[in-house]
Amino acid sequence: MSFSAVDVITTKREGGEISDAAISWFLDAYQRGDVAEEQMSALLMAIFFRGMDQRELRTWTDRMVASGETLDLRGLSRPSVDKHSTGGVGDKISLILAPLVGACGAAVPQLSGRGLGHTGGTLDKLESIPGWRASLSNEEIRQQLESVGAVICAAGAGLAPVDRRLYALRDVTGTVESIPLISSSIMSKKIAEGTQALVLDVKVGRGAFIKTIERARELAQTMVGLGEDHGVSTVAQLTSMDQPLGRAVGNSIEVVESVEVLRGGGPSDVRELTLALARLMLELVDINVDPREKLDDGSAYEVYRSMIAAQGGDPDAVLVPAPVREVVTSQASGWVSSLDARCVGVAAWRLGAGRARKEDPVSAGAGVMCLVREGEQVALGQPIFELYADDDEHLARGRETIQRAMTIGGDQPTLVPILLETITR
Ligand code: URA
Numbered sequence: 182m183s184f185s186a187v188d189v190i191t192t193k194r195e196g197g198e199i200s201d202a203a204i205s206w207f208l209d210a211y212q213r214g215d216v217a218e219e220q221m222s223a224l225l226m227a228i229f230f231r232g233m234d235q236r237e238l239r240t241w242t243d244r245m246v247a248s249g250e251t252l253d254l255r256g257l258s259r260p261s262v263d264k265h266s267t268g269g270v271g272d273k274i275s276l277i278l279a280p281l282v283g284a285c286g287a288a289v290p291q292l293s294g295r296g297l298g299h300t301g302g303t304l305d306k307l308e309s310i311p312g313w314r315a316s317l318s319n320e321e322i323r324q325q326l327e328s329v330g331a332v333i334c335a336a337g338a339g340l341a342p343v344d345r346r347l348y349a350l351r352d353v354t355g356t357v358e359s360i361p362l363i364s365s366s367i368m369s370k371k372i373a374e375g376t377q378a379l380v381l382d383v384k385v386g387r388g389a390f391i392k393t394i395e396r397a398r399e400l401a402q403t404m405v406g407l408g409e410d411h412g413v414s415t416v417a418q419l420t421s422m423d424q425p426l427g428r429a430v431g432n433s434i435e436v437v438e439s440v441e442v443l444r445g446g447g448p449s450d451v452r453e454l455t456l457a458l459a460r461l462m463l464e465l466v467d468i469n470v471d472p473r474e475k476l477d478d479g480s481a482y483e484v485y486r487s488m489i490a491a492q493g494g495d496p497d498a499v500l501v502p503a504p505v506r507e508v509v510t511s512q513a514s515g516w517v518s519s520l521d522a523r524c525v526g527v528a529a530w531r532l533g534a535g536r537a538r539k540e541d542p543v544s545a546g547a548g549v550m551c552l553v554r555e556g557e558q559v560a561l562g563q564p565i566f567e568l569y570a571d572d573d574e575h576l577a578r579g580r581e582t583i584q585r586a587m588t589i590g591g592d593q594p595t596l597v598p599i600l601l602e603t604i605t606r
Contacts, residue, residue, distance in 0.1 A: 182206060186220045193227035201240045208244040212343050218350060225347070225356040233361040238403070239410050241361070245369035246411075248343035252290070252319055252375035257327055259288040260466035264458055265371060266382040267363075267400070268300040269389055270526035271425035271551075274382070275303045275333060276439040277455045277476075280484035282462050283330025285470040289462075290326055292336035292374050296535050296543070299526030300388075301432065304335055305534075309433035309545035313494030329487045341369040358390065364403040371413065378414040378465035380458055381405070384422035385601065388522025394419065394601065401604040409606050414465045419601040420454060424520040424555050427451040431534040431548015431569065433500035443482040450599050452476075457600055502569040503533070503546030505576050509566040509583055511559045517587060518594040520555050524586035532570045532579035544571050549583060556596045559589060 184206045192199055199207075207224065210216040233241060254261045262282065266272055279289040296302030304315045315335040317325070325332045338345070344366050351357045371379055381404055384390075385397035401417035408415025427448040429438040441447035442455065459472035475481050486496040529535065533544035550567040553559050566583050570576040 186216050190220060190223045190227055193224060193231055196231050198234060199237055204237060204240045205244050208343060212248055222350060222354045225351060225354060228361060229356045229359045235406065238361050238365060242365040242369050242407055245341050245343050245365055246373050249341050249373060250339040251373045254290060254375040257288050259286060259330060261288045261290055261376045262378040262462045262466045263290055263371060263376040264380045264382060264462060265367060267384050267389065269384040269422040269426060270300055270522040271427050271430045273306060273435040273439045274455050274458065276306065276436065277442050278458055279331040279333055280488050281455065281459050281472055281476055281481040284475040284480040284484045285463055285472055286468050287466055288326040289331040290322060290374055290376055291333040293333055294336060299523060299530050299535065301535060303333060305543050306432045306435050307333060309436055309500055310489060310494040311498045313489060314492045325491050329491055330484055331488050336370055340373040344369050360400050360403055363400060364407055368404055368407040372411045376413060379408055380461045381417040382458060383417050383419050385419055386421050386423040388526055389422040405604055405606050416461050416465060417604040418458060418461060421597045421599055421601055422522055423597060425522045425525050425551060428551045429548065430525050430529040432543060433545045434502055434548045434550060437500055443485050445477055454599055501546060503544055503571045505570045505572060507568045507576060508564045509568065511561060511563045511565045513589045514559060514561040515589040515591050516593050517553055517555050517557050517559060518590040519588040520551060521586050524582060525549055525551060528579045528582040528586060531582055532568060533575045547571060547575065556594055
């Protein structure tokens with residue numbers, strides 16, 4: 182059946198519903214090149230303002246999944262379960278969580294992306310390990326899931342290819358921050374990945390792209406509904422992203438901090454969030470193992486080592502921060518009332534840890550170490566940040582931003598908990 186692209190656009194523009202057949206036609210025609218980029222841009226803007234109901238969203242997501250290949254994880258001897266985070270600063274949880282849940286007996290297929298803007302990408306972090314390879318074939322993914330229990334690798338170009346084009350288009354048409362468009366974008370890739378179960382870490386706060394709990398709830402509910410409608414058992418955990426997770430924000434320095442947690446130490450917020458997400462993941466696939474034991478007895482660290490080695494990386498490589506370093510000291514004494522995650526993320530990005538365009542390289546060793554966190558006391562002149570960059574120019578750019586990242590007050594602040602709400606259907 183054929184439709185008029187202009188009719189579909191105007192129907193949505195006027196707040197009407199688009200039929201399943203029209204949605205399928207529109208997306209297929211776009212993929213073939215018969216619907217122009219400007220027509221898709223117009224429809225995206227209409228959806229941005231008018232939204233989509235549950236039926237429209239389900240069909241839209243189906244077509245995005247059907248636009249490419251899907252991974253078949255049935256037949257593995259372990260149940261598969263993945264985690265997706267909507268993106269935060271210092272969010273190194275995947276590096277610890279994937280091997281931890283693998284050590285508990287599940288298969289964790291973490292098909293990830295690279296970072297853009299102030300939140301880092303999991304692949305960029307792991308690529309700071311010499312030899313580590315992000316691209317695996319579908320067969321290599323299956324084999325590693327079976328033998329090791331965890332894979333973190335690049336999502337192949339064949340998974341939901343229409344989403345890639347739509348995401349790039351949304352980026353330049355001001356249509357990123359739409360709940361139906363974000364939900365279908367994230368969930369189409371996870372559904373195509375073939376995981377049986379999924380835990381969503383929906384970040385809310387200064388360092389997240391969702392700033393209010395109400396919107397985070399709405400996004401979580403929409404994604405959970407989409408997952409369940411497509412046969413993926415899905416739960417969402419809302420978590421706060423006002424200050425960075427842990428102390429390290431960068432690439433190699435986050436790998437080093439993750440290894441500290443895998444060896445039983447590391448920052449308490451990283452450990453707490455990892456264990457909470459691990460419990461949700463294990464519950465979804467009926468594995469009755471306490472992840473705390475697997476973290477503390479070294480099993481998760483062993484799986485991490487195997488996971489890195491299986492992809493050509495050297496788990497024993499010593500990762501050193503970038504050579505141009507500077508300690509930033511406190512200009513006041515008192516309590517740290519805020520450590521602005523977004524500001525720290527932007528500083529790390531300017532130091533060289535992130536990219537402005539998707540083809541830009543990133544520095545492995547650049548970043549920010551937060552030496553104190555919210556709720557801690559500082560004295561005048563006490564070191565509060567350590568900055569790492571590859572050259573003086575990057576250092577100067579990061580230094581300028583980090584000055585605004587911390588607020589020091591006279592009163593002990595009340596801290597926001599990291600775990601906010603769990604959302605199920
Ligand atoms: N991540 C995605 O993959 N898609 C979005 O739309 C937003 C975040």
